Amino acid sequence: DAGVIQSPRHEVTEMGQEVTLRCKPISGHDYLFWYRQTMMRGLELLIYFNNNVPIDDSGMPEDRFSAKMPNASFSTLKIQPSEPRDSAVYFCASSFGGSQPQHFGDGTRLSIL
Amino acid sequence: KQEVTQIPAALSVPEGENLVLNCSFTDSAIYNLQWFRQDPGKGLTSLLLIQSSQREQTSGRLNASLDKSSGRSTLYIAASQPGDSATYLCAVLPINNAGNMLTFGGGTRLMVKP
Numbered sequence: 001d002a003g004v005i006q007s008p009r010h011e012v013t014e015m016g017q018e019v020t021l022r023c024k025p026i027s028g029h030d031y032l033f034w035y036r037q038t039m040m041r042g043l044e045l046l047i048y049f050n051n052n053v054p055i056d057d058s059g060m061p062e063d064r065f066s067a068k069m070p071n072a073s074f075s076t077l078k079i080q081p082s083e084p085r086d087s088a089v090y091f092c093a094s095s096f097g098g099s100q101p102q103h104f105g106d107g108t109r110l111s112i113l
Numbered sequence: 114k115q116e117v118t119q120i121p122a123a124l125s126v127p128e129g130e131n132l133v134l135n136c137s138f139t140d141s142a143i144y145n146l147q148w149f150r151q152d153p154g155k156g157l158t159s160l161l162l163i164q165s166s167q168r169e170q171t172s173g174r175l176n177a178s179l180d181k182s183s184g185r186s187t188l189y190i191a192a193s194q195p196g197d198s199a200t201y202l203c204a205v206l207p208i209n210n211a212g213n214m215l216t217f218g219g220g221t222r223l224m225v226k227p
Binding site: 033043045091097098099100101104106109 | 206
């Protein structure tokens with residue numbers, strides 16, 4: 001079975017540019033999560049969706065960040081404009097139900113110069 | 114606010130040793146606790162999930178225990194192998210089960226030397 005698929009795996013771009021990260025969850029999963037991982041702050045939940053609806057975005061750092069889930073098989077996390085402090089590894093995860101183990105993608109390593 | 118702490122942050126052991134990784138949490142009102150493994154450049158893989166009513170879970174050479182009242186969990190790895198080298202993270206789910214919103218510890222980076 002295909003796991004959670006994220007693209008791109010690596011992204012290097014200059015400050016001020018728009019960045020779009022993509023995620024395809026496991027088919028049939030009804031929860032989708034976006035995380036950010038840094039050495040300083042560890043793994044932080046940014047936002048999560050249930051049945052394509054954003055439920056909690058309290059972890060989104062600021063208005064430069066936005067996330068969408070237009071259908072059950074696709075989600076995007078967008079940063080506009082990007083800043084060097086946004087450099088991190090961004091993970092997408094999905095689960096079936098609200099208390100089952102989350103399945104993680106391999107992440108997008110983002111570097112903002 | 115729930116806080117999850119993992120000690121030590123890094124651990125190096127020779128192959129074959131049994132070892133224990135520690136996880137503590139400040140709010141005992143949890144629904145479950147999970148242990149994950151993260152390999153370099155990869156996402157997290159779920160290893161074990163312990164419900165709040167359980168005291169331990171086992172999978173192969175791994176055994177996770179939970180003492181909810183004291184806010185502690187341990188991950189025991191028997192007969193460690195170089196392939197066990199990875200970062201291990203624990204995470205707790207609050208009892209109100211707010212949409213599977215996990216709180217993660219900072220992880221323990223394990224190296225098993227041949």
